[in-house]
Structure formats: C-alpha cells, structure tokens
Amino acid sequence: MxxxxxxxxxxxxxxxxxxxxxxxxxxxxxxxxxxxxxxxxxxxxxxxxxxxxxxxxxxxxxGLHNREAFRQNVVNTLERRLFYIPSFKIYGGVAGLFDYGPPGCAVKSNVLSFWRQHFILEENMLEVDCPCVTPEIVLKASGHVDKFTDLMVKDEKTGTCYRADHLLKDYCNEKLEKDLTISGEKAAELKDVLAVMEDFSTEQLGAKIKEYGITAPDTKNPLSDPYPFNLMFQTSIGPSGSSPGYMRPETAQGIFVNFKDLYYYNGRKLPFAAAQIGQAFRNEISPRQGLLRVREFTLAEIEHFVDPENKSHLKFSEVAKLEFLMFPREEQMSGQSAKKFCLGEAVAKGTVNNETLGYFIGRVYLFLVRLGIDKERLRFRQHLANEMAHYAADCWDAEIESSYGWIECVGIADRSAFDLCAHSEKSGVPLVAEEKLAEPKEVEKLVITPVKKELGLAFKGNQKNVVESLEAMNEDEAMQMKATLESKGEVEFYVCTLEKNVSIKKNMVSISQKKKKEHQRVFTPSVIEPSFGIGRIIYCFKTGDEQLNVFRFPPLVAPIKCTVFPLVQNQQFEEAAKVISKELASVGISHKIDITGTSIGKRYARTDELGVPLAITVDSDTSVTIRERDSKDQVRVSLEEAASVVSSVAEGKMTWQDVWASFPHHSSAAVDE
Amino acid sequence: MxxxxxxxxxxxxxxxxxxxxxxxxxxxxxxxxxxxxxxxxxxxxxxxxxxxxxxxxxxxxxGLHNREAFRQNVVNTLERRLFYIPSFKIYGGVAGLFDYGPPGCAVKSNVLSFWRQHFILEENMLEVDCPCVTPEIVLKASGHVDKFTDLMVKDEKTGTCYRADHLLKDYCNEKLEKDLTISGEKAAELKDVLAVMEDFSTEQLGAKIKEYGITAPDTKNPLSDPYPFNLMFQTSIGPSGSSPGYMRPETAQGIFVNFKDLYYYNGRKLPFAAAQIGQAFRNEISPRQGLLRVREFTLAEIEHFVDPENKSHLKFSEVAKLEFLMFPREEQMSGQSAKKFCLGEAVAKGTVNNETLGYFIGRVYLFLVRLGIDKERLRFRQHLANEMAHYAADCWDAEIESSYGWIECVGIADRSAFDLCAHSEKSGVPLVAEEKLAEPKEVEKLVITPVKKELGLAFKGNQKNVVESLEAMNEDEAMQMKATLESKGEVEFYVCTLEKNVSIKKNMVSISQKKKKEHQRVFTPSVIEPSFGIGRIIYCFKTGDEQLNVFRFPPLVAPIKCTVFPLVQNQQFEEAAKVISKELASVGISHKIDITGTSIGKRYARTDELGVPLAITVDSDTSVTIRERDSKDQVRVSLEEAASVVSSVAEGKMTWQDVWASFPHHSSAAVDE
CATH class of the missing domain: 1.10.287 (Helix Hairpins)
Incomplete structure (x- = not known):
C-alpha cells in the first residue's frame, strides 16, 4: 500500500x-x-x-454499503419527524424541492441567528437583502447567462432529460461493479474515463456516450448529443415579455451591484464586508443526492472588500493560534491526507494566500465548531489549480464528513477584482475605491480634446455621437489614432452609436499625454467571499449515534431546547408545568409540554429522538428535575429557577457542567429505563 | 356636513x-x-x-399635497440612509424591486425575530419553510392560475402595458382636478365612474376607455381592449420545458398542502396553527406607490386550523379586555368613522364573527403596538360583504395611517374550509380531521358494489376503468342511476378515463344506502388566516417627527440599538469605547462605534436620524453617560455596567424610566446643542 x-x-x-x-x-x-x-x-x-x-x-x-444504509435510516427519521418534507407531497412532489418542517425550521432559524451574531454583528458587516428576481443584464455581466450550464442529453423518443456526465459515470461504475466478464484492459479504460471525464469537452463526452452505446436508462431509447443547459430558472419581468429575468443562482451579485452605495455608507473606507442571507435557485437537470443537491436553497454569503495591495487583517492574531484539519493542494497532489495545521503558520508559509483569507477560514472554523460540528469530521480543503476560476487567487472549502463522504458546506475564495470589474464594465458605473496618497505621484495622463467647431461642420447633427466616441477611446486606441493622423492626416473611425465609420481629420481632435500630479490612487478592490450552504450545514448535524436515531444537537441549535412534563397526570403538576412553559416562552426558549400519561422513560426517548438537550420533570409542587440528554444526568432545582437555568444553557451562558456543579444531583435510574 | x-x-x-x-x-x-x-x-x-x-x-x-411632500421627504431619507435601495440601481433599476440596505435589514430582522417570539413561540405554532418555486397544479387548485389577474391594456404601437383601471382612474381624477371647463353633469359622471369602477367587468372597463378616448399616457397612441394578465412570475421546472411552475404569490399554499403531516405531527388534535415566513412574488403590471406595491416581498402567514363547529379560543380571555380602534362594516356603511371598541364585546355582539378570529385580532393589535406603532394611527377595518371572497366568513384588516392614507398591513380572515377542500379535491388526498364521538351516531351510508363478473363480460379490458368510475360517483349521481336502472333497466354512463359513454345494465351494479354506526366525525377544518406584509409594517415605522427626519424606532426594532463614542479623541477613551463595543457584540446588541473627532452634538444628530435609541459617551476611564434619543435625558453608569444596561433596554427587559430611576442623572446641555 x-x-x-x-x-x-x-x-x-x-x-x-x-x-x-x-x-x-x-x-x-x-x-x-x-x-x-x-x-x-x-x-x-x-x-x-x-x-x-x-x-x-x-x-x-x-464501506460504501454501510454508508448507504445509514443514510437511508437518517433520511427516514428526518422525514418522519418532519425535519424535512418532500415539497408538494400530496401532488406527488417535485424532485429537488424540500420543505423544512417545524423542527427543521427551528434549527434553521437558530443557525441563521447565530450566523448573524457571529459574522454580521461581531464583525460589523453591512447586511443587505436583495430580490431573488434578477434582470438578465446583471447575470450577463456575472457570466451566469453564458456559462452557468451543465451538459444534458435527451431521450430521443420521450424527451426525458439526463445529465450527460451522470449517465457516463453510472455506466462505467455499473460495468466495473457488476459485469464480471469485462477484460482487465476494458476495466482499466473505464476507470480512466471516470478519472478524466470532468475535463471532457462537449464533443468528447458525446463521443464516449456513442462509443459505449449508452441509452436512456428508463426506456433504452437512443440519446441526443449532449448540449449545454442553463441552470437558472428563467422568467419574465413585467407584462410585456420583453424583459427576461432569472431567479438568482447566488446572492452575491446583489452585493456587488451595491458596492458603490455600501462603500459610501462605510465612509469610503476599506476594508469592509457586506453580507446577505437569502434564497438561491438552480434548475438542476435531474437532482439526485436527496437533500444535498436541491433546486432552491438558503445561502448566507459575505463579500469582504479589501485593497489588493494590502490583504492583512487587523484581527488575524485572534485566530492565528487555531489548529485544525487542513488539506492543502500539496498534500492532495502527493496522496497524503488532511492533517492538523496551525492557521498562523499556514498563512506565514504562504499555504493560505493571505491574512484576510486566513482570518475568514479561522472564523468559519469557529462558527462550525460552535454549532456543534465535530472537529474530526471537519476539514478545510484547498482547491487544486484546475478547480479554480482563472481569476481566483486562492480558494478553500470547509468540508464536513457525512454519509455522502466529505461535503462542501462553505466555500472561502479570494475572487480578486473579477466581479466588481465585470459590473463596472457592463454598467459603466465605476465600482472603485480611492486611497489618498501620502505624497502626490506624477503620472502620464491621456488627454483627448475633440475640436467641436470642426466636428460640427463635418458631422452636423451627429456631432455629439462622434465627440462621445472620441472621448471614450482608451489609451491604445487614442495613441494609434494620434500616430495615424500624424502620418496620414486622416483616419477611419467607427462610431458605435451611429453604427458606421466616419472620417476623422487631423484638425478635428487633439490627442496628447500630459504629466499630472495624482493625489489619490484609484483601484478596484479585491473580494474575499465566504459562502455558506445553510441547508448542507444543517444536514451535516445528523451525526449522533448511528444506531440510536438520536440527534445530538448542541443547545445552541437544538430545534426544541427543552421538554416540560409532569411526572404523573395530576392537576397540581400540570399547573406547575404550564407556569414553567409560559416563563420559557416569554424568554424566547422553544420547548414542548407533554402532559400525556405515557411513562417517563418513553417520553425521554421521544424527546431524545428529536435532539432536545434538556428535560424538566415536575415531580413536586416546589421543585423539579432537569435532565441532560447526552449524560442522562439529572439535577434538582426550585420551580422558580427552572426556566432561567434552561435559558442560560440554551443561550450558551452556562454549560451543563456549570449546572451540574451548582445544583443537587438527582438519581432516578428506575424510571429512566 | x-x-x-x-x-x-x-x-x-x-x-x-x-x-x-x-x-x-x-x-x-x-x-x-x-x-x-x-x-x-x-x-x-x-x-x-x-x-x-x-x-x-x-x-x-x-391635505393631499402636504402628504405628498412629506412622503417624498421620507423616501429621500430612507434612500440616503440605505434603508432601501432601488434594486440593480447601477443598471437603471427595475420597477417594483427594492433592496433593504443595512439599517433596513436590521429592522426587518428585528421585526421577524419578534414575530417568531410573539406568534410561533408564545402560541406554540408549527413553523414550515417551503420553496418559492411552485408547480402549476398547486396554484391551479388554489385558483391563482385562473383568477390571480389584473386587467391590462397595451399601447397598440409600442406594446407598452398599463393597468386598465389605473388609466381610467387617472383620466377621471385629472379631468376633475385640472379641467375647469367640464360641466357639472360631466363632473358628476366622472365621480360616479371612480366610485363604481372597481366592480366593472372587462367589457365595461374597455367601453369606458373607448368612450373617453383615453390613449397611452406616454405616446398618445391608441390602446388595445383590456384583457386579464396573470400576476404570477412564470417559470419552468426541470429541463424538459413540460413542467410549468410559478413563483408563489403567497406562502399559505405551502401550509395547506402539508396539512395532513402537520395534523399528525400535532397528535391529530385541533385546533393548531402553522406559520411561515418567506418571499412572495407578484409581477405587477406597472408598479406605483413606491415601497408599498412591489414585485417581491416578505410575507409572514399563519394558518390556524379549527373545528368549524367550535371556533371558541381557550386564551380569548387574555385579549377580551383590550380596547382599540375598530371600523366594523356597519360604521363604514353608515358613514361613521372608526371608534374604540372593547374586543370582548365586539365578539359577544357578533360584530367579530367568532372568538378565534377575535383572539387573533387582539394578538395582532398587541404585536403592532409592541413594535411601536402608534395606537391612534392603527385601526381594524372589517371587509364589506362585497370585498370578501364568497367563501370567507369574516375578514378584518389591520390598517396603519401613513402618508399614503390608511394602509392594509395585516389581513385576518376566516376562510372557512375553502383551501383544504380545494386541495383535497385536486390531489385526491383527504385533508380532514377526525373527532371521536362520545356516542356512536347512526348514519346512512351509500354503498356502491360493481358486479365485476358482468362488467368484465361486457367491457373486457376496459372493465377496470368502468369499475373505478362507478365507485367514484357521489350520492346524487348514484341515487339517480339507481332510479333509472329500476325504471328502465339500463343507463348511459360517462367514463372519464375512457372519454366515452358506456351502457350500464341493472345486473352490473348494486346501489344501496345502508345504516351504519359512526364512531367518529370526519370534517374539513376551517382556517383562520392572519397574513402580515412585513415590508408594509416596516414602511409604516417612518413616523417620527415630520420636520426633523428622525426615526423614532422603539428599542425593540431599532436597527442600531446604541452608538458608542469617546467624548474627545483620546487613546484612553477610545480603548474604553472598544471594550464596550466588544461586550455589546457578544450579547448580540447591534451598535455603532464613532471615533471621529466631530462635535458630540453633530454625532448625536447623526444617530438620531438613524433612529438609534441610546448613545453611550465615554468621558472618563471609569464611567460613561447613556443618553436616550427622545427625552435627550442622560444618566451616568460605570464602565462595567454600560453594556448590560443598554442590552436590558434593547431587549425590553427594562424601560428607560427604570434606568432613569436607578442611575444618577447627568446634564450636559452645553454639548448637546
């Protein structure tokens, strides 16, 4: 080995x-x-x-098979307890769409609250909330209209659509796993295809599908050639049908287009971060992997704008000493596995491109661990060079190990100035920042001065268009025109707004380069983007005991923080339970009151399955017991204190250890069977 | 008068x-x-x-003109302070789409948190979170595909679209306001049109537009006849193009389709309520009224399911004594204005249809008042008979007075069993509840028994279709068939799934009514629906001082709860300010730290405009002052206590009066100019 x-x-x-x-x-x-x-x-x-x-x-x-069984078990429990419900179930459902039921909603709301606290509040970020409906021009600028596609093939008779790469992958895997007659040579070939297919062109993919005689899985009908399918849900804005729009595939664009206003709002100071939580939409060709690949999902995205010449971070020292599993490019390429690194050293050595990127990796780590993600199932994997967009400076994914393997839950990328440049160019609005220079700097500046009188005589009503086009020339174009005018006295010049060439003579424009003192540096900021798939993070909570169907939510994210029940059916106890319930509600602690006569053991089992971390049992009219889910330990507290003890633990102000140290212990092995 | x-x-x-x-x-x-x-x-x-x-x-x-000026003033301030930003502004914006900027987001997040606390937590509601993308069949069942329309006319040359009723309204209003030459008779006619146009049919509206020679406002071109335009954003789910879908126009349908699961989740007990917060979409023809009529907005909806034969509410007594402005049908019809009613009496007298509806009216009142809505600018208006859907039992709108007049912000409707029936019928899944009867009840039950042998002989391969159609007959159809078979021995019978008539003979089916003992009552629950337009409620906060541009957010919803600044630029004070800032962040209190050297008076003015209720000024290294926005009063507290005092007020655990009573007062008239 x-x-x-x-x-x-x-x-x-x-x-x-x-x-x-x-x-x-x-x-x-x-x-x-x-x-x-x-x-x-x-x-x-x-x-x-x-x-x-x-x-x-x-x-x-x-051990793939064990994983599959575990996964199915988890999905069943999740659906049975209404964590998730296939959307529109009474109508047969829609692939890739899921509802959050009551406990799922509670977890989601807790995760988002903590996200707001941990990132927006503690880092003073500027939150925005933009619509999902987005006009085409925005997504044209971002590249989504042209490039946000997957390759698709169609059943030529029924029209059913499939993802081309999925079919090829399934074919190869099935042959390798089930067909014992294939030669060693053939097996090697299929394995090779699986390894390189990610880089196949449309034509290469189509050729392989033809070569292997792959047909539609449901009907065995022949398949069309592969062609790109855009994954955005398209719609039309307004009634005329002439304004195409899309449901946003990510929330980031809403932040980029607001850069200018946000920069002013921040007192024209860099760095600053903006953040957005909201729905995003991807019209997947044929969604598989249940809850992981869905057509609508909640994203939480941060865009941190920073001077490209200074990516240090003031608070980096606060995370520099953290140590956790990282999986740099080098370790992946050399076949090693993820190992523990000290974040400060990883940045110092250049493994992580810069301090700001490193700071966010550290903050994401703290966020996930505070949520209760197991440190041993969490790693930060660096993108390989060929995984990254050409403009990206560096990119790390926070991956959590689940029954589907390592799942990308958060991406943290240094996208350089790409997005702001793209929108500047398309909209004509400069999305830039300025820095006052300590000392003015001498620079050569292009000066184009159209001679309006001559242009007016030559072009009459079109004068304005010609003037504007001349002024809009960039340095290269202008210097070329200057040279031609000096050598030939005349030059053909294309005016966009007139859609034709005009002839410009030497006396119509003066072009020169002048020395100028600049007092400020104008530049396009770089963007560091941590992007969180909230649904995926929630899915990864389902850790717990693989056998027991118990969800081990930490108190911070538990959908229900506490159950309240009278030990036996008895009016006095029930009244006391209701008083506690009301107190819990008034301090915002989600809980369940259970006054059925079921045995206390069964009731504990029921709340354990839901991942409720604490249970209050009313067994007297002056005091109650509080039980902790994982240790099954119980303490006795007075009726009056019950709600405040639970709320302290639920909000993270006190740990169970603190409670255990402060209150008399209670033992009741007999009932907690 | x-x-x-x-x-x-x-x-x-x-x-x-x-x-x-x-x-x-x-x-x-x-x-x-x-x-x-x-x-x-x-x-x-x-x-x-x-x-x-x-x-x-x-x-x-x-006083319409004053209102218009005030409104413009408010909108300007809202945009300047980034409460709202026209979406995609650098691309020229899109009518009816707005972003929330940082303070707007903070207010929205506070309102939604409080909504969750006040409704979901305190009432133990079941929260769900369903996708925005909705397949056609769901909205076909709800009636939206067929009826969710506005009448539209097109400029016959340019194709520009207008809402037909808006054009007629504008025409009438402009004639009445600006054309002094029209006769008294004509004026009366125009006024009449304005009064009744809401009930115009498509043809009547078209005829009036023709009669008055109304043309396209921008071009004066002729207009098309009016025709209905569906207000839903349409899209396509999946790649085949054969599954039409829409962006949901409300969140309620997601709850209705989940009724069965939620009912089981609730232990098959009524009443219970489900709730959902999320985006809704309406592709308005030509959005006007700025922030009030938008194409995408956040709804918070509650569906409370209740036995139609018992709409009492266990907690009604908790709201029965509330008194507030109500505007019942009778008062509207008799030209009176809204007046104060006691809620308990309004329900007892039947003004409000039932206790559950009354309970929610009371809870909505408490919600809005706790948010800081002025009681004198808040009324509950009952729908007139012709305003309500035919199935609705009663409906009240919470209206808040703003510069646009009285604005509907919350609708509270008893929708009877309409929605659940519609989805039961369309999906074939019974959305019903059961009640165990104290004593079994004898009922007559229809029994249809197809004689399969005879049917098989007669219809061969089609037997199954015929059997299913026979079994699906309702009581009327079956009893009519029975009568015909007895008199004529034979009957023509339409089989849907065969799309043709077949001949049924007497020996092919037996139809009878049998007496049966029923042990439970099966019924479709009624739905009481409070539906909140979150954006509209937020818009209505902009009360405050009409002259001063000060937003008087109560601490609970204020986007920023507190500002922290050193009195003068000084390292010691700045360090102290940073310590307080960190403490505030750790307890989740949004705040701003201002270490610019601007005068303290100017800094107060700046935070006042943002509606920040409290300001901490660091003027020593052991203690600070806390200033309240509205009273401008100041107290002195120790450095250590500052954050906890502010957080108590911000979370509603303490009022400013409490603070004023507990700490030494500080006066600094000189700096607070």
Whole structure:
C-alpha cells in the first residue's frame, strides 16, 4: 500500500507540472499543435494517476454499503419527524424541492441567528437583502447567462432529460461493479474515463456516450448529443415579455451591484464586508443526492472588500493560534491526507494566500465548531489549480464528513477584482475605491480634446455621437489614432452609436499625454467571499449515534431546547408545568409540554429522538428535575429557577457542567429505563 | 356636513341591502333578466352613494399635497440612509424591486425575530419553510392560475402595458382636478365612474376607455381592449420545458398542502396553527406607490386550523379586555368613522364573527403596538360583504395611517374550509380531521358494489376503468342511476378515463344506502388566516417627527440599538469605547462605534436620524453617560455596567424610566446643542 501511495504522489506531481505547462502555453498564445500535444500528454498523465488512485482506493476498501444504509435510516427519521418534507407531497412532489418542517425550521432559524451574531454583528458587516428576481443584464455581466450550464442529453423518443456526465459515470461504475466478464484492459479504460471525464469537452463526452452505446436508462431509447443547459430558472419581468429575468443562482451579485452605495455608507473606507442571507435557485437537470443537491436553497454569503495591495487583517492574531484539519493542494497532489495545521503558520508559509483569507477560514472554523460540528469530521480543503476560476487567487472549502463522504458546506475564495470589474464594465458605473496618497505621484495622463467647431461642420447633427466616441477611446486606441493622423492626416473611425465609420481629420481632435500630479490612487478592490450552504450545514448535524436515531444537537441549535412534563397526570403538576412553559416562552426558549400519561422513560426517548438537550420533570409542587440528554444526568432545582437555568444553557451562558456543579444531583435510574 | 353624513349612511344601507338581493338571486340561479335588473338598481344606488361620499370628502378637504411632500421627504431619507435601495440601481433599476440596505435589514430582522417570539413561540405554532418555486397544479387548485389577474391594456404601437383601471382612474381624477371647463353633469359622471369602477367587468372597463378616448399616457397612441394578465412570475421546472411552475404569490399554499403531516405531527388534535415566513412574488403590471406595491416581498402567514363547529379560543380571555380602534362594516356603511371598541364585546355582539378570529385580532393589535406603532394611527377595518371572497366568513384588516392614507398591513380572515377542500379535491388526498364521538351516531351510508363478473363480460379490458368510475360517483349521481336502472333497466354512463359513454345494465351494479354506526366525525377544518406584509409594517415605522427626519424606532426594532463614542479623541477613551463595543457584540446588541473627532452634538444628530435609541459617551476611564434619543435625558453608569444596561433596554427587559430611576442623572446641555 505504501508503494501505491508513493506512486500516486509521483503521478500527481507530474499532472500538476504538466497542467502548469498547458496553462503557460495557452497564456502565451502558443501555436495550436503545440498546445494540443501538451494536452495529450496531460491526459495521459491523468490516466496514469487515476489508475494508481483507483488501485489504492480498492486496496483500502470503503464501506460504501454501510454508508448507504445509514443514510437511508437518517433520511427516514428526518422525514418522519418532519425535519424535512418532500415539497408538494400530496401532488406527488417535485424532485429537488424540500420543505423544512417545524423542527427543521427551528434549527434553521437558530443557525441563521447565530450566523448573524457571529459574522454580521461581531464583525460589523453591512447586511443587505436583495430580490431573488434578477434582470438578465446583471447575470450577463456575472457570466451566469453564458456559462452557468451543465451538459444534458435527451431521450430521443420521450424527451426525458439526463445529465450527460451522470449517465457516463453510472455506466462505467455499473460495468466495473457488476459485469464480471469485462477484460482487465476494458476495466482499466473505464476507470480512466471516470478519472478524466470532468475535463471532457462537449464533443468528447458525446463521443464516449456513442462509443459505449449508452441509452436512456428508463426506456433504452437512443440519446441526443449532449448540449449545454442553463441552470437558472428563467422568467419574465413585467407584462410585456420583453424583459427576461432569472431567479438568482447566488446572492452575491446583489452585493456587488451595491458596492458603490455600501462603500459610501462605510465612509469610503476599506476594508469592509457586506453580507446577505437569502434564497438561491438552480434548475438542476435531474437532482439526485436527496437533500444535498436541491433546486432552491438558503445561502448566507459575505463579500469582504479589501485593497489588493494590502490583504492583512487587523484581527488575524485572534485566530492565528487555531489548529485544525487542513488539506492543502500539496498534500492532495502527493496522496497524503488532511492533517492538523496551525492557521498562523499556514498563512506565514504562504499555504493560505493571505491574512484576510486566513482570518475568514479561522472564523468559519469557529462558527462550525460552535454549532456543534465535530472537529474530526471537519476539514478545510484547498482547491487544486484546475478547480479554480482563472481569476481566483486562492480558494478553500470547509468540508464536513457525512454519509455522502466529505461535503462542501462553505466555500472561502479570494475572487480578486473579477466581479466588481465585470459590473463596472457592463454598467459603466465605476465600482472603485480611492486611497489618498501620502505624497502626490506624477503620472502620464491621456488627454483627448475633440475640436467641436470642426466636428460640427463635418458631422452636423451627429456631432455629439462622434465627440462621445472620441472621448471614450482608451489609451491604445487614442495613441494609434494620434500616430495615424500624424502620418496620414486622416483616419477611419467607427462610431458605435451611429453604427458606421466616419472620417476623422487631423484638425478635428487633439490627442496628447500630459504629466499630472495624482493625489489619490484609484483601484478596484479585491473580494474575499465566504459562502455558506445553510441547508448542507444543517444536514451535516445528523451525526449522533448511528444506531440510536438520536440527534445530538448542541443547545445552541437544538430545534426544541427543552421538554416540560409532569411526572404523573395530576392537576397540581400540570399547573406547575404550564407556569414553567409560559416563563420559557416569554424568554424566547422553544420547548414542548407533554402532559400525556405515557411513562417517563418513553417520553425521554421521544424527546431524545428529536435532539432536545434538556428535560424538566415536575415531580413536586416546589421543585423539579432537569435532565441532560447526552449524560442522562439529572439535577434538582426550585420551580422558580427552572426556566432561567434552561435559558442560560440554551443561550450558551452556562454549560451543563456549570449546572451540574451548582445544583443537587438527582438519581432516578428506575424510571429512566 | 351632518346632513351629508346622514345621507351617506342611508345610501350605504341601501347599497348593502341591494347587494344582498343580487347575491341571493345569483345563489338561487334566478333568471338572467331578473338578475340584470337587480344589478342595474345596485349600480344606480352605488352611484348615488358615491356622489354623496365625494361631496362629503370635498367638504372635509384632505391635505393631499402636504402628504405628498412629506412622503417624498421620507423616501429621500430612507434612500440616503440605505434603508432601501432601488434594486440593480447601477443598471437603471427595475420597477417594483427594492433592496433593504443595512439599517433596513436590521429592522426587518428585528421585526421577524419578534414575530417568531410573539406568534410561533408564545402560541406554540408549527413553523414550515417551503420553496418559492411552485408547480402549476398547486396554484391551479388554489385558483391563482385562473383568477390571480389584473386587467391590462397595451399601447397598440409600442406594446407598452398599463393597468386598465389605473388609466381610467387617472383620466377621471385629472379631468376633475385640472379641467375647469367640464360641466357639472360631466363632473358628476366622472365621480360616479371612480366610485363604481372597481366592480366593472372587462367589457365595461374597455367601453369606458373607448368612450373617453383615453390613449397611452406616454405616446398618445391608441390602446388595445383590456384583457386579464396573470400576476404570477412564470417559470419552468426541470429541463424538459413540460413542467410549468410559478413563483408563489403567497406562502399559505405551502401550509395547506402539508396539512395532513402537520395534523399528525400535532397528535391529530385541533385546533393548531402553522406559520411561515418567506418571499412572495407578484409581477405587477406597472408598479406605483413606491415601497408599498412591489414585485417581491416578505410575507409572514399563519394558518390556524379549527373545528368549524367550535371556533371558541381557550386564551380569548387574555385579549377580551383590550380596547382599540375598530371600523366594523356597519360604521363604514353608515358613514361613521372608526371608534374604540372593547374586543370582548365586539365578539359577544357578533360584530367579530367568532372568538378565534377575535383572539387573533387582539394578538395582532398587541404585536403592532409592541413594535411601536402608534395606537391612534392603527385601526381594524372589517371587509364589506362585497370585498370578501364568497367563501370567507369574516375578514378584518389591520390598517396603519401613513402618508399614503390608511394602509392594509395585516389581513385576518376566516376562510372557512375553502383551501383544504380545494386541495383535497385536486390531489385526491383527504385533508380532514377526525373527532371521536362520545356516542356512536347512526348514519346512512351509500354503498356502491360493481358486479365485476358482468362488467368484465361486457367491457373486457376496459372493465377496470368502468369499475373505478362507478365507485367514484357521489350520492346524487348514484341515487339517480339507481332510479333509472329500476325504471328502465339500463343507463348511459360517462367514463372519464375512457372519454366515452358506456351502457350500464341493472345486473352490473348494486346501489344501496345502508345504516351504519359512526364512531367518529370526519370534517374539513376551517382556517383562520392572519397574513402580515412585513415590508408594509416596516414602511409604516417612518413616523417620527415630520420636520426633523428622525426615526423614532422603539428599542425593540431599532436597527442600531446604541452608538458608542469617546467624548474627545483620546487613546484612553477610545480603548474604553472598544471594550464596550466588544461586550455589546457578544450579547448580540447591534451598535455603532464613532471615533471621529466631530462635535458630540453633530454625532448625536447623526444617530438620531438613524433612529438609534441610546448613545453611550465615554468621558472618563471609569464611567460613561447613556443618553436616550427622545427625552435627550442622560444618566451616568460605570464602565462595567454600560453594556448590560443598554442590552436590558434593547431587549425590553427594562424601560428607560427604570434606568432613569436607578442611575444618577447627568446634564450636559452645553454639548448637546
């Protein structure tokens, strides 16, 4: 096994190196044959790497079947207890749409409250709340209209749609798992396909589907060629039908388009962060993986705007000493696994690109741990070079291990100036920040002065259009025009707004470069973006005891903080229970009152399943017992104190250990069977 | 003026009476000429009523112009302080879409937290959270696909769309206000049109627009005939294009379709309430009235399910003694104004239909008053008979007076069993509740027994369809078939699923009514629905001082609870301010720290404009002053206590009066200029 690991590490390095070669060739616009050859070599290396990877995986074994059973068990409990309900169930449901039932809603609301507290309040962020309906131009600028697609194939007879890569993946996996007749060579080929298919072009994917004779899974009908399907829900704004719009696929764009107002609101100071919680929509082709890949979900996103020349963070020292599982690019490429790093060192060594990115990684870690995510099931994985968008400086995902494997729950990316530049360009509104320079700086500035009198004589009513076009030239265009005018005295010039060329003569415009003193630096800020999939985080709470169906929500996120029940059916006890219930409600503590006559043991089991951390049992008219779910320990407190003890624990002001140390213990092994 | 009022009261009663006549005729399916005549009389009476109404209004005068100026002033301040931002502003914005900026978000989040506390927690409601994307069948059942429309006209040349009733209204108002040449007769006619246009049919509205020669306001081009435009944003679910969907126009339907699961979750006990907070969407034809009529908004809705035969409420006594402004149908019809009623008496007298409806009216009143809505600007207006849906038992709107007049912010309706019946019917899933009867009851039950052997011989492969159709007959259909079979021996019978008639003979089915003992009553619950327009409530906070641009948010909803500033720029004071700021953040109190050197008076003014209720000024290294916005009073407290005093007031645990009574007063008239 160690040999395999070493071999994988070697192969991975070669892939990374060759990947860099390809990118360098593309960047330098090398000749096509040269690039193609380099890509061919890259694919070969990838095949080799993936072959080793698969061998290694097989030799480890992975217990997939246990996972599947556990997952099904969890989903059943979640649905039975109304954590989730398939949406519109009485009408047969809609794939990829789920409701949160009462306990799910309570958990979600607790998570969002804590998110607001931990990020918006404690970091003084500017919260905004923008509509889901978004006009096309915004998503054109962001690139979503053109690029937010998956490849799809259609059953040529019924029209049923499938994700092309899913079909190919399923075909390969099934062959490998169930068809014992295939040759070793064929098996190797299928494994190779699985390894490299992520990088397939539309044509390559289509060719493979044809080659393997893959048909529609439900009907065995032939399939169409793959083609891109845009994942946004489209709609139309207003009644005319002429303003296309989409349901936003993320909340971030609403922040970017408001940058200017927010920057002014913040007193024109950087850095600052804006945040938004809201619904996002993705019209998945055929949603699978139940609650993880859905068509509508809640995102919580932060856009932290920072000077690209200074990405230090004032509060970095507060997180620098944290140690937790990280999985840098290098460790992934060399086949190692995630290991514990000290965050401060990871930033100092350059493993994490900059302090601000590191600060947010630390804050996300603290957030997830405070929510009760197990530190051993949480890791921060760095994107490989080929996973990132070309403009991104660095990107880390907080992944939580669940029955589906490691799930990306939070992405933390340094997106550089990409988004603000894209919207500046499309809208014509500069989304920039200024910095007063300590000393004025001398710069060369382009000066274009159209001679209006001459232009008026030549172009009459069109003068204004020509003037505007001349003034809008960038430095390159203007210097080229200046050169042509000096050599030829005349130049053909395209005026957009007239949609034609006009002839510009030397006397119509003066172009020069003047030295100027600048007192401020104007620049487009970089954006560091932590983006939280709230539903995925909630799904990952379902840890607990794999056998017992018990949800181990920590008090902070538990949907119901406390159950209140009289030990036996008895008017006095019931009255006392109602008084406590009212006190709990008045301090905002969600709870359940259970006055059925069921045995106390059964009632404890019932609340354990819901993940209720505390239970108050009224067994006298002056005092009650409080029981903690995980330890099953009980203390005795007075009737008057009950609500305040529970609320202190629920809000994190007191731990159960504090309670255990302050109140007399109570033992009742007999009833808690 | 009193004569006018009396006259209006008379006219209103006649309209109400004649309205009842029309409804009765329609219900009894009277002959068309008879109905038409009654409607004609009704319209005549409405004209008379509206003429008197207008006279009265004119004689009162209404200060519309002051209102307009005030409104503009408020909107400017709201936008300047980023309470609201026109969405996608850098791209020119989209009518009817607004962002909440940082203070707007904070207020919204506070209002929603308090809503959850006041309704969901204190009333033990079941919260759900359903997707916005909704398949067509759900909204077909609810009636939205067919009936959720406004009448629209198009500019025949440019295609620009207008709401037909808005154009007619604007035409009439402008003629009346600006055209001094029109005759008294014409003026009366226009006033009549304004009064009755709400009840115009598509044809009547079109005819009036033609008659008055109304053209497109922007171009003066001719207009199309009016036609209904559905106000839902349409989209398509999944990639095939064959599953139409809509963005939900309200959140209620998500609750109704989950009734069965929620009823089981509640232990099959009535009454119970479910609640949902979320986005709703209405593709308004041409949104006007700025922030009040928008295309996307946050609703908070409650559906309280109750036995139609017992609408009493266990906790009614807790609200029965409340007294506030109510505006029952009778008072409206007789031209009186809203007056103070005792809620208990209003229910006892039958003014409010039932205790549960009354209970929610009381709870809504308490909610709005706790939020800081002025009692004198809040009234509960009952819907007139012709305003309500035909199935509604009673309906009251909580209206708040603003610069747009009285605005409906919360609707509280008894919708009877309409919604659950509609979804039961469409989905085939019975959405019903059961009640165990104390004593079994003898009932007659229809028994339909298809004779499968005979049917099989006669219909072969179609047997199953015929059997299902026979079994699906309701009581009327079955008893009619029984009679025909007994008299003629044979009957023609339409089988839906075959789309044709078949001939049923006497030996093919036996139909009878058998006596049966029933041990439980099965019924469709009634729904009481309080529905809150959160954005409208927030808009109505903008009360305060009409001159001063000061927002008088009570501490509970204030976006920023507190400002912290050092009296002068000084490292010691700044450090202390930062310590307090950190303490405030850790207990979740939103605040602003201001360490600019601006004069303290200017800093107070700045926070006053944002509606910040409290300000902490650090003027020593051991103690600070706390100032209250409205009274401008100041107390002195120790550095250590500052955060906890502010948090007690912000969370409503202490009033400013309590603080004033407990701490030494501080006077600093000199700086607070």
């Amino acid at each position: 160690e040999t395999l690991r070493e071999s994988l590490s070697e192969k991975s390095s070669s892939v990374e190196a060759q990947g860099n070669v390809v990118r360098a060739l593309k960047a330098s616009r090398a000749a096509k044959p040269e690039i193609d050859a380099a890509i061919e070599l890259l694919n070969k290396l990838k095949l080799e790497k993936s072959a080793v990877e698969k061998q290694l995986q097989a030799s480890i074994g992975n | 009193e004569t006018l009022r009396e006259s209006l009261s008379e006219k209103s009663s006649s309209v109400e009476a004649q309205g009842n006549v029309v409804r009765a005729l329609k219900a009894s399916r009277a002959a068309k000429p008879e109905i038409d005549a009654a409607i004609e009389l009704l319209n005549k009476l409405k004209l008379e009523k509206s003429a008197v109404e207008k006279q009265l209004q004119a004689s009162i005068g209404n």
